[in-house]
Amino acid sequence: MxxxxxxxxxxxxxxxxxxxxxxxLNGIPGxxxxxxxxxxxxxxxxxxxxxxxxxxxxxxxQNSQISVSLLFVDEPMQISSDNNLHINTITLQEAxxxxxxxxxPYILIFDTSGKAIKKYHTFNPTLISRLINNLxxxxxENGTLPQDERIDLWQQNRF
Amino acid sequence: MATKQILxxxxxxxxxxxxxxxxxxxxxxxxLMFHFEKHRFEFFFMAFESSxxxxxxxxxTLFIGLILTLNFTLSRFFCGFYCPSALASIIHLKFKNPFxxxxxxxxxxxLLAFSTIAYFTPAYKLLSHYTEFGLGAIFVGILAxxxxxxxxxxxxxxxxxxxxxxxVSAILPQEGKQTFAFKEKENCIDCHKCVKICPVDDLDxxxxxxMRCVQCGLCEVACEDVMMKHSQKxxxxxxxxxxxxxxxxFSKHGYIWGIITFIIMIIMIYFILDSGFLDNxxxxxxxxxx
Numbered sequence: 001m002x003x004x005x006x007x008x009x010x011x012x013x014x015x016x017x018x019x020x021x022x023x024x025l026n027g028i029p030g031x032x033x034x035x036x037x038x039x040x041x042x043x044x045x046x047x048x049x050x051x052x053x054x055x056x057x058x059x060x061x062q063n064s065q066i067s068v069s070l071l072f073v074d075e076p077m078q079i080s081s082d083n084n085l086h087i088n089t090i091t092l093q094e095a096x097x098x099x100x101x102x103x104x105p106y107i108l109i110f111d112t113s114g115k116a117i118k119k120y121h122t123f124n125p126t127l128i129s130r131l132i133n134n135l136x137x138x139x140x141e142n143g144t145l146p147q148d149e150r151i152d153l154w155q156q157n158r159f
Numbered sequence: 160m161a162t163k164q165i166l167x168x169x170x171x172x173x174x175x176x177x178x179x180x181x182x183x184x185x186x187x188x189x190x191l192m193f194h195f196e197k198h199r200f201e202f203f204f205m206a207f208e209s210s211x212x213x214x215x216x217x218x219x220t221l222f223i224g225l226i227l228t229l230n231f232t233l234s235r236f237f238c239g240f241y242c243p244s245a246l247a248s249i250i251h252l253k254f255k256n257p258f259x260x261x262x263x264x265x266x267x268x269x270l271l272a273f274s275t276i277a278y279f280t281p282a283y284k285l286l287s288h289y290t291e292f293g294l295g296a297i298f299v300g301i302l303a304x305x306x307x308x309x310x311x312x313x314x315x316x317x318x319x320x321x322x323x324x325x326x327v328s329a330i331l332p333q334e335g336k337q338t339f340a341f342k343e344k345e346n347c348i349d350c351h352k353c354v355k356i357c358p359v360d361d362l363d364x365x366x367x368x369x370m371r372c373v374q375c376g377l378c379e380v381a382c383e384d385v386m387m388k389h390s391q392k393x394x395x396x397x398x399x400x401x402x403x404x405x406x407x408x409f410s411k412h413g414y415i416w417g418i419i420t421f422i423i424m425i426i427m428i429y430f431i432l433d434s435g436f437l438d439n440x441x442x443x444x445x446x447x448x449x
Contacts, residue, residue, distance in 0.1 A: 043440070043445075045440075045445060045448035045449070046437075046439075046440035046448065047434040047435065047437055047440070048437050048438060048439055048440060049440065073442075092442070102441055102442060102443070103439040103440060103441050103442065104439060104440050104441075104442060105439060105440075121439060122438035122439045123438070123439070124438075
């Protein structure tokens with residue numbers, strides 16, 4: 001009985017986490033499968049957003065493995081779709097579902113399997129370029145090899 | 160003559176300005192405010208988006224810049240003519256009842272503390288902090304306690320040991336800027352009124368120049384009160400240099416240094432508040448960019 005109460009209590013505590021929908025590419029316009037997807041929520045008036053837009057546009061034009069989707073929050077914008085670059089509009093209410101809270105830009109990065117691996121509430125070119133380099137080389141976001149490719153000494157009974 | 164120095168109108172004017180500036184706003188934008196909550200620096204009814212870092216650096220630059228500028232231009236005159244601590248010294252003269260004294264000093268300290276915090280969060284919102292037990296109300300309480308202890312207890316000890324303004328003025332040449340001097344030593348009746356009334360501990364003006372003097376002029380009035388009952392009908396302590404006024408207190412080149420530091424301060428603040436340093440923008444500041 002006591003155990004059951006504990007489980008119910010934990011269920012209440014983690015209710016949000018249990019029923020939270022995982023961030024997926026499906027709802028976001030302009031994303032592509034089997035590519036590194038960068039989704040940036042930006043505006044045209046904010047100075048860091050201008051730098052973000054400029055940087056990501058350049059990134060999309062230079063790399064074929066990267067798909068960039070720029071979503072302008074609460075702004076009438078001409079929708080355009082290039083090979084790797086997609087510009088779209090989104091309402092603030094819709095953007096809040098993906099995690100936009102008080103500030104902008106908000107950048108989501110998905111790996112090739114469509115899993116959200118990083119979200120940034122600021123724009124930092126060094127962090128983003130390092131992360132994307134790791135992803136392009138087939139590494140984890142922190143620069144380590146995927147688990148099945150790792151050669152761990154303790155697994156091979158070396159000691 | 161002597162009563163002129165006591166309760167200099169500049170003291171009341173600066174107090175009035177310091178208390179009213181946080182309440183002045185037009186269309187939600189204040190005369191001067193470091194608005195941490197909305198991430199903006201508001202100056203002269205204009206607002207600039209700035210991050211918390213930028214606001215903190217602006218405050219530090221303003222603090223250092225103003226201390227240097229005032230030291231180069233007004234020097235120790237600031238202490239007697241503008242610092243609220245001098246106002247507290249005058250209150251000490253007016254009220255002898257310790258209970259009334261405490262109430263008056265605490266009211267002054269609370270007003271100053273409230274106004275200080277009101278430069279960082281809107282004043283009308285700070286009032287509501289008292290009903291919600293907000294952080295601003297706690298800060299006001301801490302500051303009011305500090306101010307009360309300084310005005311009531313530490314007084315000149317604080318001015319000559321802890322005050323950051325004194326740190327700078329102590330390393331600058333001071334001797335030519337001190338105005339009050341004991342002129343007629345032969346007529347002194349050794350009543351020691353001037354030593355007792357001085358807010359600075361153990362400062363005897365008879366010994367000549369002392370760096371700790373805050374130019375409040377209390378000794379001049381005290382001496383006059385005593386001397387009116389005796390043969391001399393004027394104070395033995397008076398201004399050493401009649402020509403030196405508040406607007407000409409430092410050496411000839413002092414003002415040039417003051418203006419240079421002021422300009423450097425403004426350029427630095429302009430540099431700090433550059434929008435290129437922003438990491439992100441807040442959606443409530445959308446209106447600033449139109």
